[in-house]
Every structure is written in C-alpha cells, then in structure tokens.
Amino acid sequence: MNIAILGFGTVGSGVYEVLEMNRSKLAGSAGEELKVKYVLDLREFPGHPVMEILTHDFNDILNDPEVDIIAEVMGGENPAYEFSKKALLAGKAVCTSNKELVSKHGAELLKIAREHNTNYFFEASVGGGIPIIRPLNRCLTADDILEICSIINGTTNYILSRMRDDGMDFDEALKEAQDNGFAERNPAADIEGLDAVRKTAILASLVNQTQVECDDIYTEGITKITAADIAYAGRLKAKIKLVSLIRRADGRTWAFVAPMMLRKDCQLYHVDGVFNAVMVKGNAVGELVFIGSGAGKLPTASAVAADIVEAAKHRHINVVTKWEDEVLALADTNDLEYNYFVRVPAEQAEKAKGQLLIDEIADAGIPAEFAFVTKRMNFGEFKRRSEGLDTISVIRADF
Amino acid sequence: MNIAILGFGTVGSGVYEVLEMNRSKLAGSAGEELKVKYVLDLREFPGHPVMEILTHDFNDILNDPEVDIIAEVMGGENPAYEFSKKALLAGKAVCTSNKELVSKHGAELLKIAREHNTNYFFEASVGGGIPIIRPLNRCLTADDILEICSIINGTTNYILSRMRDDGMDFDEALKEAQDNGFAERNPAADIEGLDAVRKTAILASLVNQTQVECDDIYTEGITKITAADIAYAGRLKAKIKLVSLIRRADGRTWAFVAPMMLRKDCQLYHVDGVFNAVMVKGNAVGELVFIGSGAGKLPTASAVAADIVEAAKHRHINVVTKWEDEVLALADTNDLEYNYFVRVPAEQAEKAKGQLLIDEIADAGIPAEFAFVTKRMNFGEFKRRSEGLDTISVIRADF
Numbered sequence: 001m002n003i004a005i006l007g008f009g010t011v012g013s014g015v016y017e018v019l020e021m022n023r024s025k026l027a028g029s030a031g032e033e034l035k036v037k038y039v040l041d042l043r044e045f046p047g048h049p050v051m052e053i054l055t056h057d058f059n060d061i062l063n064d065p066e067v068d069i070i071a072e073v074m075g076g077e078n079p080a081y082e083f084s085k086k087a088l089l090a091g092k093a094v095c096t097s098n099k100e101l102v103s104k105h106g107a108e109l110l111k112i113a114r115e116h117n118t119n120y121f122f123e124a125s126v127g128g129g130i131p132i133i134r135p136l137n138r139c140l141t142a143d144d145i146l147e148i149c150s151i152i153n154g155t156t157n158y159i160l161s162r163m164r165d166d167g168m169d170f171d172e173a174l175k176e177a178q179d180n181g182f183a184e185r186n187p188a189a190d191i192e193g194l195d196a197v198r199k200t201a202i203l204a205s206l207v208n209q210t211q212v213e214c215d216d217i218y219t220e221g222i223t224k225i226t227a228a229d230i231a232y233a234g235r236l237k238a239k240i241k242l243v244s245l246i247r248r249a250d251g252r253t254w255a256f257v258a259p260m261m262l263r264k265d266c267q268l269y270h271v272d273g274v275f276n277a278v279m280v281k282g283n284a285v286g287e288l289v290f291i292g293s294g295a296g297k298l299p300t301a302s303a304v305a306a307d308i309v310e311a312a313k314h315r316h317i318n319v320v321t322k323w324e325d326e327v328l329a330l331a332d333t334n335d336l337e338y339n340y341f342v343r344v345p346a347e348q349a350e351k352a353k354g355q356l357l358i359d360e361i362a363d364a365g366i367p368a369e370f371a372f373v374t375k376r377m378n379f380g381e382f383k384r385r386s387e388g389l390d391t392i393s394v395i396r397a398d399f
Numbered sequence: 400m401n402i403a404i405l406g407f408g409t410v411g412s413g414v415y416e417v418l419e420m421n422r423s424k425l426a427g428s429a430g431e432e433l434k435v436k437y438v439l440d441l442r443e444f445p446g447h448p449v450m451e452i453l454t455h456d457f458n459d460i461l462n463d464p465e466v467d468i469i470a471e472v473m474g475g476e477n478p479a480y481e482f483s484k485k486a487l488l489a490g491k492a493v494c495t496s497n498k499e500l501v502s503k504h505g506a507e508l509l510k511i512a513r514e515h516n517t518n519y520f521f522e523a524s525v526g527g528g529i530p531i532i533r534p535l536n537r538c539l540t541a542d543d544i545l546e547i548c549s550i551i552n553g554t555t556n557y558i559l560s561r562m563r564d565d566g567m568d569f570d571e572a573l574k575e576a577q578d579n580g581f582a583e584r585n586p587a588a589d590i591e592g593l594d595a596v597r598k599t600a601i602l603a604s605l606v607n608q609t610q611v612e613c614d615d616i617y618t619e620g621i622t623k624i625t626a627a628d629i630a631y632a633g634r635l636k637a638k639i640k641l642v643s644l645i646r647r648a649d650g651r652t653w654a655f656v657a658p659m660m661l662r663k664d665c666q667l668y669h670v671d672g673v674f675n676a677v678m679v680k681g682n683a684v685g686e687l688v689f690i691g692s693g694a695g696k697l698p699t700a701s702a703v704a705a706d707i708v709e710a711a712k713h714r715h716i717n718v719v720t721k722w723e724d725e726v727l728a729l730a731d732t733n734d735l736e737y738n739y740f741v742r743v744p745a746e747q748a749e750k751a752k753g754q755l756l757i758d759e760i761a762d763a764g765i766p767a768e769f770a771f772v773t774k775r776m777n778f779g780e781f782k783r784r785s786e787g788l789d790t791i792s793v794i795r796a797d798f
Binding site: 014018021022025026028029030031123129130131134135138139140141142143144209267270282283284285286287288289290291292293296298299301302303305306308309310320322 | 417428539542697698700
C-alpha cells in the first residue's frame with residue numbers, strides 16, 4: 001500500500017516518522033506494509049532521506065495509480081482543497097489534520113468520497129491525538145448526544161495555565177508559548193478562538209449530521225483575560241479555560257467558544273498545559289471524557305497514521321460518515337444559563353448589587369474594584385441586568 | 400434487523416430500554432430499524448411489555464433465521480459460553496458485556512466469528528460505557544502501546560472514595576455501597592480484585608493479540624485497606640485507588656491489579672466515586688485518558704447497543720480482532736519499580752530506617768506506629784529490604 005504525504009511541516013514529518021518508527025505495528029494493523037512513496041513540499045530538505053521521494057508537483061502523486069492513500073497535512077484551504085478533491089475523485093483515500101478545510105468543505109469531500117468508493121478521514125483535525133471523531137461515529141452510535149464541552153486548543157490552555165501557575169500576564173505567557181513552540185508567530189487563530197471554532201464546527205456538524213458554519217458560532221478568544229481575572233478565579237477556587245460548548249435539546253443546537261471559569265467538580269478543570277479534553281454527554285452513556293495531547297508532532301501524526309490504517313483496511317469501501325451540506329441554523333446562545341463573573345469599578349458596587357443577582361463576592365485585593373459572581377441566568381437577562389454598569393470583565397462561570 | 404437479548408437483569412433491561420428510547424438514532428446509525436424480537440430469561444416479568452417477547456428456551460432464538468444479532472448480557476461462564484458459541488456457529492453476531500466469558504474464551508469465540516463471517520463484540524466488558532475496546536482496535540492502530548493504567552472497577556473506587564471523603568471504615572463503606580446498589584450482595588469479585596483482573600486480562604490480551612490468563616495476573620484487592628491507610632494517604636496528599644496496570648517493554652508484558660497511592664499529577668487521582676478511567680500510553684500519541692461511568696444500567700447498555708449497531712453495519716462481514724489463544728507468559732511484577740508506603744510498629748522505626756531507603760515520613764497521629772514512603776525500587780528489592788519488619792501495611796505508591 002503506497003502513501004503520499006502532502007506537506008512536510010510539523011505534522012507531515014511526524015507522519016513520516018510514525019510510519020517509519022512503528023512500521024511493523026502499522027503493517028499488522030493494516031494487514032499489509034505501508035510505504036511512503038512521495039512527499040510533496042515546495043521546499044528542499046538537503047541531506048534528509050525524504051529527498052529521495054520528494055516531489056514539488058502534485059500531479060506526480062495524482063497520476064500514479066500505485067498511490068492509494070494521501071495524508072493531507074499541509075493545512076490551509078488552498079491548495080489543500082483542490083488536491084483533496086482531485087485525489088478523492090481519482091478514488092484515492094485522503095486522511096487529514098486540516099481543520100480549516102474539514103470545517104468548510106467536509107460535507108462536500110465526504111460526498112465525493114462516498115460517490116467514488118473511497119474515504120475522507122479527519123481524526124487528527126480535532127483534539128490532535130485524542131480519538132474523538134471515530135468514537136463519535138463508531139462508538140457513541142446508540143446515544144443521543146446532549147452536550148460536547150471541551151478544551152480543544154492547546155495553545156490557549158498552555159497560556160492560561162502559565163498565567164495561573166506563575167502569575168504571568170497574557171503577553172508574557174504568549175511570548176513564552178511562542179518561544180517554546182506551543183504558539184505560532186502569528187497567534188491570532190489560536191488566541192482569538194478561531195482554531196477552537198473550526199474544531200467546534202466539525203464536532204457540531206458530526207453530531208447533527210449537517211453543516212454547522214464557523215461564522216455562526218459565537219466566539220470570544222482569551223486576549224482580554226488579564227492577570228487580575230486569573231487572580232480572582234484563584235480566589236474563587238476556579239480556573240479560566242477556553243471552553244468550546246455544543247449543547248442539544250428539543251431539536252435545537254447551541255454552540256459557542258468562550259473563556260469560562262470552572263471549578264474542580266468539572267473534569268475539564270483538571271486539564272492543564274497543552275492537554276486537550278473533550279467531554280461528551282449522551283442520554284444513555286452519561287458523561288465521558290477523552291483527554292490527551294491536543295497538538296504536537298507525534299500525537300497528531302498518530303491520529304493521521306491511524307486514519308491511514310483505517311483507509312488501508314477499507315480500500316474501495318466507503319465508511320459512511322453522515323454530514324450533509326445543508327446549513328444548520330444554530331439556536332441563540334443568549335438562551336444558555338450560566339453564572340457570570342463580573343468586575344466593576346468600586347463606586348458601582350451598590351448599583352451592581354441592586355441590578356444583578358449576586359451569588360458570591362470575589363476579593364483579589366484590588367480596592368478600586370468590586371467583583372462578584374452572579375446567580376445563574378441566561379446571557380440575555382445578564383445583559384439587561386448589567387445595563388449602565390462599566391464592566392471591566394465579564395466571564396461566564398459554571399459553578 | 401432482529402435482536403435477541405439473553406438475560407433481562409440490570410444490563411439486559413438497560414439494553415431493552417436504550418433500544419426503545421433511542422430508536423430513531425439507532426436506526427440512523429445502523430442504517431435500518433433495530434427490533435427486539437426475543438428476550439431470554441428464566442424469570443417471568445408480569446405486566447412488563449417484555450412478556451410478549453419473553454422466551455425461556457434459547458433454541459427459539461437460535462433456530463429463528465430472522466434473528467441476526469444477540470446481546471448476551473446474562474453474565475457468568477455458563478450457559479453464556481454455550482449460547483454464544485452456538486449463535487456464532489449459526490452466523491449470528493454476538494455482543495456482550497460478559498467479562499468473565501470474554502477473558503476466558505474471547506480468543507476462541509473471535510475465531511468462530513471469523514470463520515463464520517460474523518462478529519463477536521465486547522465493548523461493554525471493560526469500562527462499562529467508556530469506549531475503550533474499539534478505540535484500542537480501531538483508533539490506536541498506529542501506536543505501540545507501552546502502558547495501560549486504569550481504574551476499572553467502580554465498586555472499589557466508590558468504596559475508597561467514601562472512606563476518604565467521609566472517614567468511613569471499609570465495612571461501613573461496603574455496606575453503604577451495597578445499600579445503594581453499587582456493590583453486589585456477594586462483593587468478593589469486586590473487592591478482591593477479580594472483576595478488575597478479568598478486565599485487565601481482556602485489555603492485555605488485546606494489546607498483545609494473544610491470550611493473557613487471569614490467573615497469571617498478580618492481584619491484590621482492597622479488603623486490607625483501613626481507615627488508617629486512608630488517613631495516611633491524605634497526609635501524603637495522595638489517594639488510594641485500585642489500579643490495574645499493563646506495561647510493555649522490550650517484548651515483555653507486566654500486569655497487575657493492586658491498590659496504589661497516587662498524587663494529583665496522575666490523571667487517575669481525579670477519578671472518584673463510581674467513575675472509571677483508562678489511561679493509555681502510546682509511543683506516538685503519548686498519554687490518553689478515557690473517563691466515564693464504568694458500570695450502571697444505561698452506560699453499559701449504551702456500549703452493548705453501540706456494538707449492536709456495529710454488528711448491524713457488518714452483517715456477514717467479520718471485523719478482524721486479533722487475539723490468538725496461545726497463552727502469553729507475563730513478566731515478573733517484582734521487576735516493576737515503585738515507591739512503597741509502609742507502616743511498622745513504632746519500636747521498629749530505627750530498624751526500618753536502617754533497612755529501607757526512606758523518602759518521606761508520614762504522620763497520621765498514630766503514636767504506636769512509624770509510617771513512611773520509600774524511594775523507588777522494585778518489589779523484589781523491597782521484599783529483601785523489609786525482611787524482619789512486622790509491616791502493618793504495604794501499599795505501592797507512584798510519587
């Protein structure tokens with residue numbers, strides 16, 4: 001069985017490495033030897049053994065009937081979209097970690113795969129090495145999925161963990177994350193929540209079996225979270241996490257990505273650093289949590305390689321994944337009930353006490369401020385009740 | 400597609416309930432309606448709708464060509480073994496939660512299924528509702544599995560959690576667990592570790608693709624754990640958990656079930672009450688943790704029902720699970736390195752200090768005792784070094 005790897009960046013070189021390192025395990029799992037016949041990249045890699053199989057032309061791969069499976073790990077929409085489409089049309093299986101492409105064109109690419117008796121697999125697109133796509137599609141098939149609540153961006157979880165554990169401010173923690181390779185030089189997609197939104201859209205599309213658009217998902221990143229917010233959270237025995245939520249009830253679906261304060265009775269509270277966690281609630285199975293490395297070369301490559309095995313075992317047999325291209329109208333996140341952590345100037349303390357239903361006052365030794373957690377209410381009500389208050393911070397809390 | 404449920408106890412009635420409750424979701428997942436045509440049980444259930452499809456004779460099911468899938472949820476070795484074998488020989492798929500049967504006869508039943516183009520699925524046999532068997536077989540196919548460390552018995556985890564949180568002694572916590580339905584009237588299989596050993600044997604057989612016998616797995620239950628041990632653990636900022644460990648290195652496999660002290664840097668530390676957790680370490684994916692309800696009617700039924708869906712999607716197509724009947728010789732658990740928590744009479748304090756490499760002294764306000772945690776060493780060395788000491792407790796610790 002011959003494989004082509006599109007893109008020899010972090011994930012691509014990881015896939016190459018895993019296929020080498022675990023060659024015999026993979027052959028056993030797949031039922032035959034898996035051989036990397038091509039690596040596509042615009043760059044050269046002088047001295048690296050990959051040079052012998054490097055090509056700069058996708059057509060070398062597309063037109064080679066010996067290539068059965070393509071690992072698309074180049075990222076970005078283009079040319080990944082064109083390459084994936086052409087490969088599937090030619091009956092080749094495509095395995096990808098590309099969440100941007102999957103969230104935008106998953107429905108179409110799955111349809112092409114189905115029509116051409118091949119497969120489009122994307123386990124690595126959500127949660128890195130954590131098996132979550134296949135468990136949703138193959139294991140939780142007897143459950144009505146009521147909720148998926150997750151930490152699916154390792155960069156922001158690392159930053160928030162560092163701010164908490166070492167009292168760093170946001171910029172400082174971001175810089176450290178960049179220096180350690182946990183954040184990209186252009187960190188916008190991570191810290192503004194876009195990366196988490198794409199993954200949320202993929203999960204929401206899968207559980208609803210129809211398209212959920214990234215643009216429809218309410219999104220807040222972590223750029224406004226300050227050291228003071230983290231200090232208050234500590235006093236409240238809570239941690240701030242960038243949470244992705246999908247909730248389903250009465251035929252409606254809500255989805256958002258936003259920072260939230262969580263306490264230790266929530267499993268996600270315990271997930272720190274670059275770890276990711278996906279909590280799935282089913283109406284029969286109850287609460288399940290999947291925890292693991294959400295990013296990183298080898299964990300992500302492990303998921304791509306497992307998809308390659310699955311593709312090898314299903315050559316010319318489509319494994320059905322239901323995801324129609326009709327766009328789902330999401331319900332209004334203003335309906336969802338939470339507590340809210342709020343900071344206002346000290347002089348507005350009485351006003352805040354009068355307007356908002358305060359459950360707990362928070363003190364982080366900042367005399368110029370009055371900070372508190374409200375009782376549970378929906379965000380619409382919260383917005384009405386907080387009118388006229390000059391809020392310094394508002395963070396959802398699930399206490 | 401017609402289903403027969405063998406055994407209408409807790410799990411069986413749960414399977415019936417899930418198939419009713421999630422009928423349309425299941426039909427969507429399976430690609431066609433799933434109908435329960437028979438329930439086999441020796442008892443009568445007056446007034447229950449199941450009476451209309453109840454039979455006392457397995458042959459009614461075996462000889463009905465319309466029955467495609469059998470949910471064997473009766474438990475115990477016999478007659479479950481005979482029924483499963485006959486069903487598979489007749490080409491019917493069998494889905495089970497029966498860890499005793501799977502751990503003893505899994506290899507043989509899988510072989511019969513393979514030879515008769517049908518399937519023997521047992522997702523529910525380990526970890527209740529937690530998807531772990533299929534993720535191991537279908538998702539972690541690119542990884543060399545180095546370790547599986549888990550809490551896979553909910554009863555003992557509940558008892559240990561109650562002892563810790565409410566200062567109960569073992570007998571008291573056990574009685575409460577029985578009163579709440581979390582422990583059986585005859586709790587031996589749970590508290591002496593046998594239930595966990597069976598699940599460990601199944602996981603160890605799967606990762607090694609060959610038979611691991613329960614009798615070969617070193618086993619300690621929790622019956623010797625006292626309130627004093629729990630108090631010491633608290634002082635050491637640790638919890639005592641009944642841990643199932645499978646470790647693989649250099650072509651060897653170690654497996655044991657024993658109580659261990661864990662600290663909060665271990666993910667299993669955070670898993671309390673009836674929850675189960677399975678931590679899998681792969682050489683590419685790193686550390687993954689799967690957490691969920693390890694027992695209970697609906698969670699276990701959810702896993703059986705998901706197996707039924709998988710069986711429906713693979714009618715007359717065997718999904719290969721490699722598990723040969725050749726027995727694996729396990730490596731000696733005396734080789735494994737841990738810390739050891741030890742209690743000796745106060746008068747042996749100096750002797751203990753002289754013989755054992757003490758890392759940390761523990762004080763739970765019991766003047767008649769001297770308690771401590773050793774440095775890491777293998778159990779063989781520990782036994783040599785503790786000769787002549789009248790140990791009151793010895794508990795492995797992973798600090």
